[in-house]
Amino acid sequence: MLSLRNQIAFVLSLLFIKELESASKISVRIPSYVQAGETADLTCSYYLDSNALYSVKWYKGRHEFYRYMPGETPPVKTFPIKGMKINMTASDHVRVVLEDVAASLTGQYLCEVTMTPTYFALAEAAYMTIIEFPSRGPQIQVERKEYHAGDMVTASCTVPTSSPTPALAWYINDEPVSDVYISRLQDFSSTEGNQTRLDIRFPIMQPQFKVGKIQLKCLATIAGLYWETTELTLHEEHPKLSQVLQDEEVGVSSVVSSNSMALFSQIMFFQMFLPLSILFMIASTL
Structure with missing residues (x-):
């Protein structure tokens, strides 16, 4: 245990330090x-x-x-x-x-x-x-730019890696994309050097088409000081003219075929029963 003198000295030193800190x-x-x-x-x-x-x-x-x-x-x-x-x-x-x-x-x-x-x-x-800001803004890559409702869309957003690493976010028609459809891959190498990447994969619903278009947007931010976006438009795919014409030709061919079969049946009927009717007419005159 400390002696009384040491205890008093310790308390006084604490009081001195506290006073010194306040001053x-x-x-x-x-x-x-x-x-x-x-x-x-x-x-x-x-x-x-x-x-x-x-x-x-x-x-x-x-x-x-x-x-x-x-x-x-x-x-x-x-x-x-x-x-x-x-x-x-x-x-x-x-x-x-x-x-x-x-x-x-x-x-x-x-x-x-x-x-x-x-x-x-x-x-x-x-x-x-x-x-260190990225050397360029974000870029979007997709497999194709035309889709039907029900198709799966796979898209990638990349931006050159910087310090600190930029945060990426996806939007569909200006609405944030659910985390269910997002996969993250950071700091991967490419022909352009190290990049940060964020992928999405989602099914297209018919209501997502706005006048036949879906707007994809990728946003890159750093600490509220860097803010860059890029957008890409997906289009609703319509049946091609050649396919429509082909379908119409198939329909016409079906009609022609059915008419031909009816005509063929009529000809066969006359070929079979016409000779019998002639014999009956000759027999009645005798």
Whole structure:
């Protein structure tokens, strides 16, 4: 057990820390999303009350990349992180400016402020995502573009993989497609490189044809900052003219055949019974 003196010292230290935390404040302003190639402005604001600043340190994950210590010469020191470009002119004890950001810089960023004479540290972190938009919008592929009611439609929507991965969604006549008809296949390789893909397979119902057409739409989104759609129209397939004519010819042939059979029966009747009628006429004259 702790002695009474140690217990009192422990309680006083807790009270001191609590008072120090209430008097000292820190807040970071880090953009949640930044487009690749743009500039990211990271700000660390702090209030130390009556304490003095000892150091400001910036971390990406567990790796320190920027340090400001007013008691050293020069006061700024940087540590390399692959793909990170710091604008030294614009950066100081409050902000760090990153230029031409790349997708590899996505991650957790933390600002740590240490004060004297206690060397008590304040820290706050936030997550930043670097977005690489797809090189093109989504594309739709189908087996064919004409269907009858009752046919099964198989369609694929693809978009080049980006960072983060785009979310795909299907619509039929502007209505979301049920998950029952959706199959997901992400990050597959093709002749165009890595792509994200979403397939649908559904049966066509006659009411889905609007003036003989069904509208398919695929939507690709990224964090509400990227929004691209593509549409494809399916048409109701009608009987071909050659088939209609063929069916009509079959009907006419059937009629002709039935008439021919009737005429043939009549001829056979006369051939069989005409000679008998002539014999009866000769016999009656005798």
